[in-house]
Amino acid sequence: MTTIGFIGLGIMGSPMAVHLARAGHAVAGYNRSPEKTGPLVEAGGRAADSIADAVREADVVALMLPDSPDVTRVLTGEDGVFAHAAPGSLVIDFSTIRPDVTTELHARAVDRGLRLVDAPVSGGQAGAEAASLSIMVGGAAEDVEAARPVLETVGSTVVHVGPSGAGQTVKAANQLIVAGNIALLAEALVFLEAHGADLPAAVEVLGGGLAGSAVLTQKAAKMLTRDFGPGFRIDLHHKDLGIVTAAAREAEVPLAVGGIVAQLVAATRAAGDGSLDHSALYRTIARLAGRSPWDPTP
Structure with missing residues (x-):
């Protein structure tokens, strides 16, 4: 069982977090609209009241956010992931953002003693609900392998496509x-x-x-x-x-x-x-x- 902080419980993130909870992982989910934590809680997860609360004890931090500025804010903000995640934690960014932003955030994660892989998904809401997403993963090989049990819980096609930013x-x-x-x-x-x-x-x-x-x-x-x-x-x-x-x-x-x-x-x-x-x-x-x-x- 892995302890996972999942940030972003929208149309894609919510069913993904639910699958992870049902697979036996301890999932703490955070969303700016607290009511969206409902399905995760029903699946056995926990509603976190802040990003810090979601990630402080997590082995893995997962993000599913709309755009590059959102990911940057959640990772680097004063109350963000980089400020509160434990050294050595693995960050999996399922969001779709600019490749250059991903490579910059990867460098900043390494400076903080964290690991980051970009893992954008294809398949839409139907794929998220069916856990049949196609996931294109960028990052160091050892980090991608560490992420694979999480990735294979939410996706049916998981392919390492290259270094940081390649997934994007x-x-x-x-x-x-x-x-x-x-x-x-x-x-x-x-x-x-x-x-x-x-x-x-x-x-x-x-x-x-x-x-x-x-x-x-x-x-x-x-x-x-x-x-x-x-x-x-x-x-x-x-x-x-x-x-x-x-x-x-x-x-x-x-x-x-x-x-x-x-x-x-x-x-x-x-x-x-x-x-x-x-x-x-x-x-x-x-x-x-x-x-x-x-x-x-x-």
Whole structure:
């Protein structure tokens, strides 16, 4: 049994912390909105009243936070992890943040006698709830191996992809691919709708061929029914594509297609759809075609 301080119990962090508690670990969870600790407590975990309370006796500190500034604040703030975690503690950052921020935080963790691995995840809310996340891990090999029992409790695919920051770089590529797939799926469905095709039948046959993908399997039904309740919000995907485009510019890598997709996601957010699932990119594609972005096809 490992003692784990888990910080960030939102749509992803809550089910992940619950899985860890049900696996027999002693999990103390902290969230700025205290009511979100409820599922963890029901699973046998403990609600911490501060970051310090969550991490002070922890062997492992896990983070699942929205963005780079949030992770930096939680780790380096006066009441943060670096100030209160015991020397030798292992910090696992499940958040999706900028690779350069991760490498800087890793150096600061080492200076404090701590170990840090970046372990961003893919799979969305469904993957978190099913403990089937794909986890791309960056860090020293011995630290990644130390983290593996925790990682394999919440994920079904765990791969060490390189040194500190490498996990975030691979996650950025993942988000680029996912956004592109969603955009093309939306265009395909709008195209099929315009021609009066049997949409469920079309999705079935497309899924059985080379066009099949996890995106088609998980997102086509949401587009067809206009059920855009969030599994992964447009706001977060917009943030992630900002990470991709900034890192690509730094490396002098053009993103010809990715740049267009990033602008479509930005337009979806600007239209007021930021709180919806990223499948709501369909709404922007439908608007461009002069079709209804809301009403399901009869």
